[in-house]
Amino acid sequence: MHSTYNYLEFAYRRPDDLDAARVRRHPLVVVGAGPVGIAAAIECRLKGLPVVLLDDDNTVSVGSRGVCYAKRTLEVLDRIGCGDRIVGKGVSWNVGRTFFRDKEVYRFDLVPEPDHKRPGMMNLQQYYLEEFELARARELGVEMRWKNKVVAVAPAADRVALQVQTPDGIYPLEADWLIAADGARSAIRNMMGLETEGKVFMDRFLIADVVMKADFPAERWFWFDPPFHPNQSVLLHRQADNVWRIDFQLGWDADPDAEKRPERVIPRIRAMLGDDREFELEWVSVYTFQCRRMGKFRHGRVLFVGDAAHQVSPFGARGANSGYQDADNLGWKLGLVMDGRAPERLLDSYSDERTFAADENILNSTRSTDFITPKTPISKLFRNAVLELAERHAFARKLVNSGRLSVPTTYVDSALNTADIDAFAGNMIPGAPLDDGPLAGGQWLIDALGNRFQLLVFVDDPAELERRCLDGFRELARLPIAVETLLIARRPADIAHARTLVDLKGVIARRYDARPGSVYLARPDQHVAARWRQLDFERVRRAVARATCNS
Amino acid sequence: MPLNLEPNFREPGKHYGRDFSPGDDFYELLIDTHRDLTDEQSAAVNVKLILLLANHVGDIAVLREAMSIARSGV
Numbered sequence: 001m002h003s004t005y006n007y008l009e010f011a012y013r014r015p016d017d018l019d020a021a022r023v024r025r026h027p028l029v030v031v032g033a034g035p036v037g038i039a040a041a042i043e044c045r046l047k048g049l050p051v052v053l054l055d056d057d058n059t060v061s062v063g064s065r066g067v068c069y070a071k072r073t074l075e076v077l078d079r080i081g082c083g084d085r086i087v088g089k090g091v092s093w094n095v096g097r098t099f100f101r102d103k104e105v106y107r108f109d110l111v112p113e114p115d116h117k118r119p120g121m122m123n124l125q126q127y128y129l130e131e132f133e134l135a136r137a138r139e140l141g142v143e144m145r146w147k148n149k150v151v152a153v154a155p156a157a158d159r160v161a162l163q164v165q166t167p168d169g170i171y172p173l174e175a176d177w178l179i180a181a182d183g184a185r186s187a188i189r190n191m192m193g194l195e196t197e198g199k200v201f202m203d204r205f206l207i208a209d210v211v212m213k214a215d216f217p218a219e220r221w222f223w224f225d226p227p228f229h230p231n232q233s234v235l236l237h238r239q240a241d242n243v244w245r246i247d248f249q250l251g252w253d254a255d256p257d258a259e260k261r262p263e264r265v266i267p268r269i270r271a272m273l274g275d276d277r278e279f280e281l282e283w284v285s286v287y288t289f290q291c292r293r294m295g296k297f298r299h300g301r302v303l304f305v306g307d308a309a310h311q312v313s314p315f316g317a318r319g320a321n322s323g324y325q326d327a328d329n330l331g332w333k334l335g336l337v338m339d340g341r342a343p344e345r346l347l348d349s350y351s352d353e354r355t356f357a358a359d360e361n362i363l364n365s366t367r368s369t370d371f372i373t374p375k376t377p378i379s380k381l382f383r384n385a386v387l388e389l390a391e392r393h394a395f396a397r398k399l400v401n402s403g404r405l406s407v408p409t410t411y412v413d414s415a416l417n418t419a420d421i422d423a424f425a426g427n428m429i430p431g432a433p434l435d436d437g438p439l440a441g442g443q444w445l446i447d448a449l450g451n452r453f454q455l456l457v458f459v460d461d462p463a464e465l466e467r468r469c470l471d472g473f474r475e476l477a478r479l480p481i482a483v484e485t486l487l488i489a490r491r492p493a494d495i496a497h498a499r500t501l502v503d504l505k506g507v508i509a510r511r512y513d514a515r516p517g518s519v520y521l522a523r524p525d526q527h528v529a530a531r532w533r534q535l536d537f538e539r540v541r542r543a544v545a546r547a548t549c550n551s
Numbered sequence: 552m553p554l555n556l557e558p559n560f561r562e563p564g565k566h567y568g569r570d571f572s573p574g575d576d577f578y579e580l581l582i583d584t585h586r587d588l589t590d591e592q593s594a595a596v597n598v599k600l601i602l603l604l605a606n607h608v609g610d611i612a613v614l615r616e617a618m619s620i621a622r623s624g625v
Contacts, residue, residue: 364575367575367578367579370579370582371578376585376593377590377593378585378588378590378593378597379582379585382578382581382582386578388624389620393556393620394556394557394558395555395556395557395558395559395574398558398570398571398574399574399575399577399578401571401575401578404569404571404575407569410568427568
């Protein structure tokens with residue numbers, strides 16, 4: 001029934017390993033070519049690692065599935081070189097509107113201030129993300145093996161042994177390191193006997209992709225208890241190609257098979273649209289969800305990312321978005337460990353930081369779910385009272401929770417952070433994702449950040465920097481874990497061993513609470529590692545060592 | 552001081568990265584307070600809560616305004 005997208009099919013090729021006399025050993029194998037697995041593969045290729053990507057299927061995601069991608073995800077996609085194509089196809093939005101029965105009660109704007117490269121959210125069908133990411137992975141030389149299904153996994157101290165099933169039979173394969181990105185029902189996780197813990201929500205939701213020429217703006221519309229679907233919630237999102245996602249809460253007693261039939265779905269949509277507008281049903285699914293995670297995301301040489309490691313309710317778009325941040329966090333660490341520049345325990349920090357993030361995501365999406373689908377009469381009374389008061393009173397609007405939309409986690413307690421010794425205001429604390437800001441010439445700070453350690457030095461006029469600083473920048477660039485210096489200046493300059501970025505409007509200095517002389521050390525995943533009011537190269541070296549478990 | 556209708560939840564010593572977080576903390580606490588209670592027990596908890604909070608507010612003019620808003624539209 002799909003009319004707007006032609007599903008790509010990827011060719012299966014008989015792997016050489018089937019005919020090899022000895023078991024082949026690969027440095028890195030990624031299992032699962034979903035959006036997070038492909039991103040992880042690209043991330044690792046960019047760190048110079050050879051990557052084999054296995055997938056049990058040979059196409060992209062069927063149905064739109066993950067639809068909302070947050071600003072932070074777009075920044076990660078930019079960093080790995082797929083951002084423009086994805087954003088070019090997607091529908092950007094910042095405004096969300098919330099209705100209770102027949103009245104609008106609340107409206108929010110995700111990016112209340114200008115001067116960010118990317119919008120608060122972008123909607124795009126998951127199959128497009130996968131298609132565009134795969135193009136990038138191919139360009140970088142990721143070795144993709146379609147219809148290669150892992151049927152056995154045997155982890156050892158120095159390797160992971162796999163049995164892989166193909167249309168031509170089963171072959172053995174060994175990996176120094178394995179990234180398991182094989183989704184919520186992760187076969188790797190199950191074969192290793194690992195559990196996820198959390199709770200199942202007793203509710204069912206219908207999602208329908210509908211093609212129409214509707215005159216709804218590119219906004220997120222959320223209804224509590226609307227007249228056209230009483231006592232339940234409804235969510236409407238615009239996607240690319242005039243496809244609209246409509247999400248109906250059905251309740252636990254709904255029959256998932258019956259609800260998927262067009263004769264049941266079409267009247268629901270008709271009631272919502274309220275007229276005879278033409279539409280075409282493209283894809284329908286009924287889902288339930290769980291909020292849970294694995295205890296640890298690293299098990300020896302197996303690293304779990306995305307839904308394989310953690311699952312959340314869809315309210316807040318924290319599933320795929322947090323998966324991208326897993327890849328973001330893992331790639332540089334694995335790169336340093338695999339080429340011997342950091343000890344293996346750096347990968348424990350992947351687990352520590354991302355389980356912390358998963359808990360934040362689970363907390364927020366559980367709270368949203370409890371608000372959207374109250375489970376007791378008293379919860380419902382409170383919920384409806386908040387919605388009634390929200391129409392007129394600001395305090396109640398702040399309590400309306402139709403999904404706290406995905407924002408990146410600040411790794412506040414991470415062992416990789418160097419604690420502040422100087423006072424700073426604002427949100428750019430150690431562990432925080434670096435804020436974007438405008439540069440002269442229509443460029444963006446975020447595009448200058450990432451993929452290596454960087455020192456952001458705020459100066460008015462770079463020409464006035466002391467000799468000792470310039471020597472220091474050169475030394476930093478020559479360290480085994482090189483640090484690139486970025487001068488965030490008020491005027492352009494040509495300084496050796498540093499890149500000068502012009503903060504024309506002073507927006508960046510304000511967002512970072514920086515004064516001339518202030519310094520930030522940034523991790524390769526664009527998070528703050530340390531900051532100081534004065535540049536001290538010995539402190540910078542110690543902070544790099546700390547952020548890489550080399551101290 | 553008139554009745555405060557602006558967002559006002561906070562917890563001393565706690566840093567909030569997002570402006571919705573303190574309100575969400577409160578709301579979770581409220582729903583948790585009622586967990587596993589019958590409707591009658593919940594009603595009893597609510598009544599006691601109102602009495603405790605009203606005494607804490609103290610200012611009868613403020614309480615009068617709150618009661619008036621609560622009653623309107625019911």
